[in-house]
Amino acid sequence: MKRVQRDMLAYVLIALASVLLLIWAIPVYTPAYPGYGASPALVPNVAVSVMLVMAILAIVRSVVASRRGTTLSEEESTYPEDGSGSGFTQVGRVDIVHLAKFMMSAALFVVGINTIGYIASALGFLLLLQYLVGARNPVKIVILSVVAVALMYVAMRYGFGVPIPGY
Amino acid sequence: MEMIFAGLMDSLSPVSLVFVFVGVATGVAVGAIPGINGPMAIALFIPLTYYMSPLAAIGFLVGLNKGAFFGGAISAVLLRTPGTPEAAATTWDGYPLTEQGKGEKALRMALYSSVSGDFISTTVLVLIAAPLATVALYMGPPEMFALISLALTVIAGIGTKSISRGLVAAAGGLLVGMIGTEPVTALPRLTFDIYRLESGLSLIPVAIGLLAFSEILIQLERLKLHAGAEEAARSFSDKPEDKFVSKKEFFGSTKTLLRASAIGIGVGAMPGLGAPVASFLSYDQALKRSKKPEEFGKGRLEGIASSEAANSAVVGASLIPLFVLGIPGNLAVAMLMGAFMIHGMMPGPLLFEENSRLMYGVFGSLVIASFFLLFIGRFGLKLFCKAVQIPSVVLYPVVIFTCIMGAYLGQSSMFDVIVMLVFGVVGYFMRKFDFSYVAFLIGFILVPEWERALQQVVIISQFDPYLFFRRPVALLLMGLTFFVIIRTFLAGVRKKN
Numbered sequence: 255m256k257r258v259q260r261d262m263l264a265y266v267l268i269a270l271a272s273v274l275l276l277i278w279a280i281p282v283y284t285p286a287y288p289g290y291g292a293s294p295a296l297v298p299n300v301a302v303s304v305m306l307v308m309a310i311l312a313i314v315r316s317v318v319a320s321r322r323g324t325t326l327s328e329e330e331s332t333y334p335e336d337g338s339g340s341g342f343t344q345v346g347r348v349d350i351v352h353l354a355k356f357m358m359s360a361a362l363f364v365v366g367i368n369t370i371g372y373i374a375s376a377l378g379f380l381l382l383l384q385y386l387v388g389a390r391n392p393v394k395i396v397i398l399s400v401v402a403v404a405l406m407y408v409a410m411r412y413g414f415g416v417p418i419p420g421y
Numbered sequence: 422m423e424m425i426f427a428g429l430m431d432s433l434s435p436v437s438l439v440f441v442f443v444g445v446a447t448g449v450a451v452g453a454i455p456g457i458n459g460p461m462a463i464a465l466f467i468p469l470t471y472y473m474s475p476l477a478a479i480g481f482l483v484g485l486n487k488g489a490f491f492g493g494a495i496s497a498v499l500l501r502t503p504g505t506p507e508a509a510a511t512t513w514d515g516y517p518l519t520e521q522g523k524g525e526k527a528l529r530m531a532l533y534s535s536v537s538g539d540f541i542s543t544t545v546l547v548l549i550a551a552p553l554a555t556v557a558l559y560m561g562p563p564e565m566f567a568l569i570s571l572a573l574t575v576i577a578g579i580g581t582k583s584i585s586r587g588l589v590a591a592a593g594g595l596l597v598g599m600i601g602t603e604p605v606t607a608l609p610r611l612t613f614d615i616y617r618l619e620s621g622l623s624l625i626p627v628a629i630g631l632l633a634f635s636e637i638l639i640q641l642e643r644l645k646l647h648a649g650a651e652e653a654a655r656s657f658s659d660k661p662e663d664k665f666v667s668k669k670e671f672f673g674s675t676k677t678l679l680r681a682s683a684i685g686i687g688v689g690a691m692p693g694l695g696a697p698v699a700s701f702l703s704y705d706q707a708l709k710r711s712k713k714p715e716e717f718g719k720g721r722l723e724g725i726a727s728s729e730a731a732n733s734a735v736v737g738a739s740l741i742p743l744f745v746l747g748i749p750g751n752l753a754v755a756m757l758m759g760a761f762m763i764h765g766m767m768p769g770p771l772l773f774e775e776n777s778r779l780m781y782g783v784f785g786s787l788v789i790a791s792f793f794l795l796f797i798g799r800f801g802l803k804l805f806c807k808a809v810q811i812p813s814v815v816l817y818p819v820v821i822f823t824c825i826m827g828a829y830l831g832q833s834s835m836f837d838v839i840v841m842l843v844f845g846v847v848g849y850f851m852r853k854f855d856f857s858y859v860a861f862l863i864g865f866i867l868v869p870e871w872e873r874a875l876q877q878v879v880i881i882s883q884f885d886p887y888l889f890f891r892r893p894v895a896l897l898l899m900g901l902t903f904f905v906i907i908r909t910f911l912a913g914v915r916k917k918n
Contacts (some may be wrong), residue, residue, distance in 0.1 A: 264854045268589060273710040275596075285608035292879040294603040294610055297595065297872050308585040348853050349642050356638060357846065360825060364838050380818055387641065391815035402819055407828050414472050416833050 260348075265309040272306035309350050355386055371421035376403040428697035432789060441479040441786050444484025445793040446801070451485075452492020453808040454816060455502045459489035460752040461636060464628040465823055467760055470828040475764040476779055482760050483736075486753050487539060487790050490696070490733050494531040496809040498725075499524055507696035507732035510704040512788060514717065514724030521656030521720055523763060525802070529666045530722045531729045532798035534678060538730030540791045541682040542689065542737030546744075547784045548783055549576040550773075553745040557770035560746075562877035563888055568892040569871040569897035572692045572748045574905045577860045584909040593873070594864025597622060605876060617836045625831040627865060632856045633751070634824045634841060635848025637817055644813050666722070674726040676709050685734025690741045692750035695730040702736045703731030713809070720829025743768045744780070747870060755863050767870070806852035 280298050287293040359382050366375025380399035389395050410416045430434055431437060451462045463482055470478035493508035498515030511531060518527035562570070573595075577587030596611075601621025603610040612618040656662065681703040688699035707727035708717045717724050740757070742748040747769025751757035761768050773780055798805075828841035851858045882888035889896050 260500060261854065262789060268481075272468050279611065281612070283609075283611050283613055284725060285603050285610060287604040288606050290880065291876045294606055294608075296586045297868070297875065298599050298611060300600070302593040303593040305589050305651075306594075306758065312585050348850070349645075351844070352642055352645065353638060356641065356821070357842065360821070360842055363825065364835060364842070376822070383818040384814060387644070387814050387817050389818075398815060398818070402822055410826065410830065414469075414830065415444070416830055418829075418833075 258316060262313065263327060265312045265316075268305055269309040269313065272302045272309065275302045276306070280400065292412065356383075367419060371419050373403060373421050376406070423803070424777045425781045428778045428783075431778065431782040432480065432785025435785060436474070436549055437477050437782070438789065438826055440473060440481040441458060441484040441790050442793050444481035445790055446797050447807050448485040448488020448793070449492040449495075449797060449801070450488075452489030453495035453805050454492075454558040454811060455500065457489075457820070458493065458506065459486045460631045460756050462489050463753060463756040463760070464625070464632045464816055465636045465820075465827050467628070467756065468765065468827045470760055471763065471831060475766065476782045476786065478760060478764055479757070479779075479783050480790070482757055483740075483783070483787055484755070484790040484793065484880060487733070487794055488797070490539075490736055491532060491535040491729070492805065493732075494535065494725075495528060495731055498531060499661045499806060499809055500601055506613060506701050507660040507735070508728070509697065510700040510728035511725055513704070513728075514719070514721050515743035518722075518725075521663075523661075523720070525658075526662075527663045527720075527722075527725055528802055528806075529664075529799075530670070530674075530725045532795070532802070533666060533671055534674070534681070534726040534729035536791055536795045536798070537678050537732040538732070538734035539683045539736055539794065540788075541679075542686050542734035543687075543784075543787045543791055544737075545686055546737040546740055546787070547637050548622060550744045550784075551780075553741070554770040554773045557745050558774070560770070560894070562874045562881060563892045563895035564898065565747075566871065566874035566878050567889070567895045567902065568746060568748065569867050569874065571863060571898050571902045571905070572742075572750075573860070573867065573871075575692050575904050576750075576863050577857065578905055578909040584906065586855060587857050587860045588906075590851065591860040591864040593856075594861035594866075595717075595868045597627070598865040598868030599872070604873065615743070621830060622840055622865075623837060624763070624866065626828040626837040627844050628759065628862060629828050630822050630841040630844025630846075631848035631851075632756075633820065633864055634845030635858070636857075637820050637824070638845065639852055640813075640815075640851045641817055644817070670722055676710075676721050677723050677726045678730045680706060680710075681730035682734040685731040686738040688731070688748065689735035689738025692742055692748055694737040695751045699731040699735045700728040703727045731737045740787075744772060745770060746855065747772075749863055749866065752862065755859075755866050758866055762866075764827055770869075775807075797893050847868045 276299065278304065280295050284295040284298060287295075300377070359379060363375050363379035365380065369375075377399050380402055381395055384395045384398065407418065407420065410418050432441075447466070448459065448462060451457045452459065462485055466482065466485060470481060473481060489508065492516065493503055493506075494511045497503040497508040497511040499520055501512050501516040502507045503512055515527045515531065518524060552778075573591050574584075574588075578584045579593040598621075600611045600618055602608065602619055609619045684703045685696075685699045685707065688695070688702065689846065703729045703857075704724060707723055709715050711717065711721075711723060713721070735751075736753075739750045739754045742750050743754050743758055747767065749758045749768075758768050761772075766772060766779070823846075825838055828838045829835065831837055848858050850856075851861065878888065889899055
């Protein structure tokens with residue numbers, strides 16, 4: 255998928271979400287107008303309208319450009335697949351598997367804190383995380399995990415007095 | 422006068438001094454690590470400030486920000502990898518010096534330039550912020566509404582490749598910022614019947630997710646793509662002339678330092694431009710005005726001075742619009758604004774009226790942070806150089822773990838951790854699709870003030886839009902807002918044609 259196609263997809267999703275917000279979410283989940291000042295729905299409606307208008311303009315621009323057979327500037331039409339780029343945010347394709355691996359482990363950690371406690375879940379999380387990042391030395395992996403978990407626990411529990419379910 | 426003295430004395434209290442020192446030292450260390458920048462560090466450390474006094478908290482965070490600006494130069498000079506975006510221009514002359522074995526000299530020049538730019542900028546801030554805030558007190562709700570609209574538009578237009586993306590991001594931030602209890606009716610708005618949302622989304626998990634977690638996700642992808650490409654730091658020469666900056670060399674760059682500081686102050690005081698613009702602009706000017714332009718890019722100290730003084734001058738100057746108008750001009754300042762709000766203060770002209778002692782304490786801490794930066798940089802340079810060598814397999818897991826625990830720390834809430842993870846994914850996709858997370862975050866932070874001003878305008882005017890025509894400053898600001906939008910659109914169209 256080229257960048258221009260992916261941008262089109264993003265704008266279509268934004269436009270659909272905006273329509274959904276305008277016709278359903280804002281009317282249902284906004285208090286009724288109290289009779290003075292601006293309506294509680296005014297600013298949300300303005301914000302969503304801006305999103306909708308901008309998305310529609312971008313879609314129209316892309317459609318007109320493709321019908322005319324003109325291409326957008328290279329910067330907009332291509333995407334560096336290898337992740338290279340000059341800017342700090344310019345990156346390659348969306349790597350869903352990569353994203354899912356880290357998000358799943360974070361989600362497991364969150365669930366683990368409430369079920370098996372902080373110490374066990376944090377240790378497991380850090381061991382897994384280091385493995386995913388590419389660490390392969392088991393001794394170093396274990397040492398870092400134990401030290402980080404212990405330091406964080408002591409800092410949270412005794413330094414800041416934050417209640418944290420240890421085990 | 423009494424307040425000024427009391428505030429300055431507060432900043433000299435041992436607790437405040439310790440936190441400013443720790444902030445600067447931490448800032449230099451994290452800024453030196455490629456991929457961790459000032460705003461990201463502030464987002465990660467804000468939860469800790471819950472447990473500090475307001476002055477210690479703000480002093481710690483401004484110290485962190487100042488330290489990170491210099492820290493970015495360390496990896497720029499040693500690895501040709503700028504630790505922060507604003508240090509990119511420093512690599513052009515810093516790295517060639519490292520290749521010649523003069524890395525320590527380059528770093529010392531970066532330090533002295535950074536401290537000079539920062540000190541000049543802080544002095545300007547101290548001298549003009551309070552008087553300007555007095556003038557800004559005359560601004561009413563229409564002017565504030567128009568000013569925030571202008572700031573959002575400028576930030577949306579500059580922070581991204583197209584204004585449509587910037588406006589979508591800013592509008593998204595406004596929308597997310599409106600989740601919670603509506604201020605007039607005191608009833609839940611856009612909460613989707615989730616009771617945890619009734620108090621709104623806290624800044625800390627949103628900021629950690631958008632700034633830190635998503636950035637680490639992106640960097641992990643790069644790590645996967647460029648495995649084994651990490652470069653080792655080079656060694657330093659032992660010759661004194663290759664290690665130290667002589668008085669002649671430093672004072673020979675005085676004009677460059679002054680010009681760079683002026684550019685940094687000018688850029689910093691304008692919302693949306695940011696430190697990278699200042700350092701590139703300053704480098705360009707130094708190159709054009711130099712007697713030996715051919716030496717630029719080959720290890721000229723003047724090049725390092727121009728970049729570092731300019732980007733450090735942005736730090737103090739960018740606090741001017743925050744303290745005077747309550748407008749954050751860049752991401753680091755937006756995070757500082759969040760810290761002020763967490764400690765119960767709303768940045769803006771009333772800040773000096775309501776918290777004058779604290780504000781002079783903050784000024785004192787800003788000046789002290791400059792001296793600490795000099796001290797820490799001077800004596801701890803070699804130690805901080807080791808920060809650039811932390812292996813990615815150690816750094817990234819620890820940062821991810823810190824993101825999660827930092828989000829939890831704020832309110833001891835797993836819900837905040839979930840919010841942080843959600844905004845981590847949002848930030849990941851925003852970066853991938855080039856939507857400005859800066860505009861999003863600033864929209865999120867500014868929306869309560871913007872909506873309050875709008876409510877006041879509506880109540881004062883009783884729905885009469887001609888109110889703006891009776892308020893020339895508000896009219897001018899609204900006119901500028903539309904001008905910025907139209908001009909950015911036309912510039913985009915011209916570029917495509």
